[in-house]
Amino acid sequence: MSAKLSLRGVRKRFGDHEVCKGIDLEVAEGEMVCLIGASGSGKSTLLRCMNLLEPIDDGSIWLDGVDISEPGLNRQPVRQKIGIVFQSYNLFPHMTAAENVMLAPRRVKGQTRDALRPRVEALFTRFGLGDRMEHYPDQLSGGQQQRVAIIRALAMQPEIMLFDEITSALDPELVGEVLDVLRDLRAEGMTMVLATHEMGFARELADKVCFLDAGRILEQAPPEALFSNPREPRTKAFLARVL
Amino acid sequence: MADASSQDRAAASSTAPTRRALYEAGVRRRANRIALISTLSVIVAIFVLVPLAPGWEAVQKSFFNGRVFAATFPGLLDAFVLNVMIFAWSAPLIALTGLAIALCRDARAPALFPLRLFGIAYTDIFRGLPVVLVIYIIGFGVPGLGLPRPWNSPYIWGTLALVLVYSAYVAEVIRSGIDSIHQSQRSAAASLGLSDRDTMRYVVLPQAIRNVVPANMNLFIALQKDVALLSFIGPVEVFRQAGVYKSLYANFTPYVGAALIFLALTIPATRYADYLMNKQNKARR
Numbered sequence: 015m016s017a018k019l020s021l022r023g024v025r026k027r028f029g030d031h032e033v034c035k036g037i038d039l040e041v042a043e044g045e046m047v048c049l050i051g052a053s054g055s056g057k058s059t060l061l062r063c064m065n066l067l068e069p070i071d072d073g074s075i076w077l078d079g080v081d082i083s084e085p086g087l088n089r090q091p092v093r094q095k096i097g098i099v100f101q102s103y104n105l106f107p108h109m110t111a112a113e114n115v116m117l118a119p120r121r122v123k124g125q126t127r128d129a130l131r132p133r134v135e136a137l138f139t140r141f142g143l144g145d146r147m148e149h150y151p152d153q154l155s156g157g158q159q160q161r162v163a164i165i166r167a168l169a170m171q172p173e174i175m176l177f178d179e180i181t182s183a184l185d186p187e188l189v190g191e192v193l194d195v196l197r198d199l200r201a202e203g204m205t206m207v208l209a210t211h212e213m214g215f216a217r218e219l220a221d222k223v224c225f226l227d228a229g230r231i232l233e234q235a236p237p238e239a240l241f242s243n244p245r246e247p248r249t250k251a252f253l254a255r256v257l
Numbered sequence: 258m259a260d261a262s263s264q265d266r267a268a269a270s271s272t273a274p275t276r277r278a279l280y281e282a283g284v285r286r287r288a289n290r291i292a293l294i295s296t297l298s299v300i301v302a303i304f305v306l307v308p309l310a311p312g313w314e315a316v317q318k319s320f321f322n323g324r325v326f327a328a329t330f331p332g333l334l335d336a337f338v339l340n341v342m343i344f345a346w347s348a349p350l351i352a353l354t355g356l357a358i359a360l361c362r363d364a365r366a367p368a369l370f371p372l373r374l375f376g377i378a379y380t381d382i383f384r385g386l387p388v389v390l391v392i393y394i395i396g397f398g399v400p401g402l403g404l405p406r407p408w409n410s411p412y413i414w415g416t417l418a419l420v421l422v423y424s425a426y427v428a429e430v431i432r433s434g435i436d437s438i439h440q441s442q443r444s445a446a447a448s449l450g451l452s453d454r455d456t457m458r459y460v461v462l463p464q465a466i467r468n469v470v471p472a473n474m475n476l477f478i479a480l481q482k483d484v485a486l487l488s489f490i491g492p493v494e495v496f497r498q499a500g501v502y503k504s505l506y507a508n509f510t511p512y513v514g515a516a517l518i519f520l521a522l523t524i525p526a527t528r529y530a531d532y533l534m535n536k537q538n539k540a541r542r
Contacts, residue, residue, distance in 0.1 A: 067444055094450040104445035108463050117459055118449035170449060 016079065018043040018205050019064065019096075019174055023073035024083075026056075026063055033059045035229035036073065041174070041207060046200055048216035048237075049209045051226035052252060057209035058101075060226070061176045064207065065096040077174075094122060097167030098176040101183050103159045105151040111138070111162045112147040115169045122170070130169075137165045141195050157188030164195055175199065177208040213256055217241050225249045318508075325510040329502040333514050336498035340484045343416060343494065347484075348477055350420045355427025362432055365453070376428070383425035389486050392418040396490030411491035419487070423480050430472045434465035471537060474530035478523050485519075495519075 017040040026034040033056045041047050049057045062068045064075060066082065066089040075083040082092045105114050115134050119125045138144050141161045151159050160180055167175060177196070181189045193215055199206065200219050210216055216223050217237045224234040225246070233246045241257075244250045274282070307313060361369075361376030383391065395418040400409040407413070438461045446456040488497035495515045502511035 062444075065448055067448060089447075090450045090452065093448055098448045100441065100445065102441060104441045106442065106445070106460055106464075108467065118446075118451055121452075121455045121459065122450045166449065 017041060017076070018045075018078065019207075020076045021060075021064070021073065022076070024060070024063060024070050024075060025072035026059055026068060026070050033229055034063065034070075037229075037231055039224065039231060039234075041205060042221075044203045044205055045221045046206045046208070046219055048220040048223045049207065049226055050211070050213065050216060050223060050252075055226040056229045057226055058178050061098060061178045061207065061209055064174075064176055065093050065098050067098070090122070094170055095172055096174045096176060097170060097172035098178065099160070099163050099167050099180050101179040103151070103156070103163045103183075105159055105163055105166070107151050110148050110150055111143070111154065111165075114151070114162060115166045118166070119169050134165075134169060137168060140198070141165060142191070155188060156184045157191045160184065160192050161195055164192075168199075174205045174207070177206065177210070179209050179211065181210070181212060211256070213241070213253075225252065227252070320509045320513055322506075322508050322510040325502075325506045325508045326514055329499075329506070329511045330514050332502065333495055333498055333511060333518060336493060337495040337515075337518050339492060339494040340481070343412070343419075343484045343487060343492070344481050347416050347419045347423070347480065350416070351423045351427055351477075351480070352473075354420055354424035355431055358424055358428035359431035359435065360457070362428065363435060363457070380425045380428055383422045384429070386422070388419070388422050388483050389489065391422050392486050392490060394418075395421070396487070411487070415487040415490055415492060419480065419483065423476060423483075426476050427473060430469050430476065431465065433472075434469035435461055437468055438464050468537070471530050471534035474526065474533065478526050478530065481523060481526070482519060 019041040021037050021039040024034050024037040025032065037056075037060060039047070039060075049060065051057055059068060063070050069085070070083050073083070074081050077092065077095065105111075106117070109117065112134060115137070116127060116130050119130055120127065135144070135147070138147050141164070143158060143161055143165070146154060146158060146162075151162070154162065164175075164180075181192050184192065189212070193212065196206070196208070196215070197219065208216070208220075220237045222234055223237045223240045224231045225240065225244070225248075226232070227248050233240060233244060233249050235245075240249070241253065244253060308317075310316075358376050358379055361372045362380070364370075364373045364376075392415055396411055396414045399414045399417075400411070403409075442460055442464070443456055446460045451460070485494060485496035488494055488500070493501070495518060499511040499515040503509055
C-alpha cells in the first residue's frame with residue numbers, strides 16, 4: 015500500500031537552530047501514528063510542517079503521491095485536506111462555537127449556514143456538545159473548547175488530522191473526554207498523526223509510534239515493540255522517565 | 258457537638274462582620290475622612306486666597322461676568338451645534354479612512370508595495386504636522402484654486418484637513434490592535450484553509466477593532482476639541498462666536514462659557530473611555 019502522507023529527509027531550521035534534522039516518515043491511509051519525545055524534540059514543528067504552516071528547508075513532503083512541499087505551491091487546497099488541532103485550542107474568541115466551526119466551510123467552500131447546519135449539529139451532538147453550539151469559547155471548559163477545535167477541523171472534511179499535544183493544556187479530569195473523541199475518530203478510520211505525552215493512549219491505539227530525539231526519528235515501531243522492547247538506549251531512558 | 262459549633266460559626270460569619278471586615282472598614286473610614294479634609298482645605302484655600310490677589314477684581318470683571326455670561330451663553334450653544342455637526346460628519350470619515358490606511362500599511366503582497374509605502378508616508382506626514390497648519394494649508398490653499406461653489410467652502414476643506422490628520426492617528430491605533438492579535442489566531446485560520454484576506458476580515462480585524470475602541474475614543478474626544486481650530490479659516494463655531502462676543506462686550510466671559518460647553522461634553526466622554534479601558538484591562542488579567 016502506498017503511503018497517504020510521506021516525509022522524505024525533512025529539515026527545518028529556525029535561525030541557527032535546526033529543529034528537524036532529516037525526518038523520514040510514512041503514514042498509510044487509515045493509520046494512526048504517534049510522535050513521542052521530550053519537549054523540544056521537534057514534534058510540534060514536524061506537525062506544523064506537514065500542513066505547511068512552516069515551510070521546510072530541505073527534503074520533501076508527499077500527499078497522495080504529490081509533492082506538496084514544492085516552494086510556491088498554493089497551500090490552501092493542501093490545508094483543506096490536512097486538519098490540525100493545537101495544544102492551546104486557538105478558537106476564535108469573538109465567535110460562538112458554531113460560528114467557529116462554520117467559518118471555514120462558508121468562506122473556503124462557499125457553503126451556506128443553512129446547508130451546513132445539520133452536519134455541524136450532528137458533529138456537536140456526536141461529541142457531546144449539542145447544547146454548547148451558541149456558547150462563546152470563554153464560556154466553555156478547556157475540554158469543551160478542545161472538542162470544538164476538533165469539530166472545527168473536521169468540518170472541513172479533511173483526509174488527515176494532525177493533533178499537536180491536544181491534551182497537554184487540560185486539567186487531568188478533562189483529558190479523558192478529549193481522548194474519547196480521538197478513539198471515536200480512530201474507529202471511524204481517520205488517518206491521524208499525534209504528538210502526544212499520553213503514553214497509555216499511544217500504546218492502546220497507535221499503529222506506529224515514533225520516538226523523536228533532537229530533531230531525528232530515533233526509532234519507530236508498533237507500540238507493543240517500542241514500549242516493551244525499545245532498541246535505542248535514549249528511547250529506553252525517555253520511557254523510563256515518563257512511564 | 259463539633260458539628261453544631263461549626264454550623265454556629267458558619268451562621269455567625271454570614272451575619273456578623275469578621276474581625277478582618279471590621280478592621281478594613283475602620284481603615285476605609287479613616288482614609289475617606291482624610292481625603293475629604295484635604296480636598297476641602299484645598300478648595301477653601303483657592304476661594305480665600307485667589308480673591309486676595311491684587312488683580313482679582315479686574316479678572317473677575319472680565320472673565321466671570323454674570324451679566325455677559327447670561328447674555329452670550331444661548332448664542333454660544335447655538336454656535337456649538339456647528340461643532341457637533343462638523344464632528345458628526347468627520348468622525349465616520351475618519352474611522353473609514355483610518356481603517357483603510359491601517360490595512361494599506363499591513364499589505365504584504367509585493368504588488369501592493371506602493372500601497373504600503375503610501376500608508377507609511379501618510380501616517381508619518383500627518384502625524385508630524387500641527388493640526389492647525391494642515392487646516393491653514395488646505396483650508397486656504399485649495400479654495401485658492403478658484404473652484405466654483407460649493408467647492409470653495411471652508412467646511413469641506415476644513416473637514417478634509419481634520420480627516421487627514423485624525424485618520425493618521427486612528428490608523429496607527431488600529432494597526433497596534435492588529436499587531437496585538439496573537440500569531441496563533443492566524444495559524445488557526447490558515448490551517449483551516451482561509452485566505453489571508455479572509456483571515457484579516459473575519460478573524461484578526463474584529464478582535465483588533467474591539468481591542469482599540471477605548472484608545473480610539475480618546476482620539477475622538479481630542480477631535481471634538483480640535484473642531485474649534487476650523488474657526489481660523491471661517492466657520493463661525495463656538496470658539497469664533499465667543500471671539501465675536503468678546504469684541505462686542507469687551508469682555509472675556511464668553512470664552513469661559515465656551516470652555517464650559519466643551520467640558521460638559523468631553524468630561525463624560527473621557528470618563529466613559531476610561532471606564533471601557535479599565536474594563537478591558539480587567540478582562541485581560
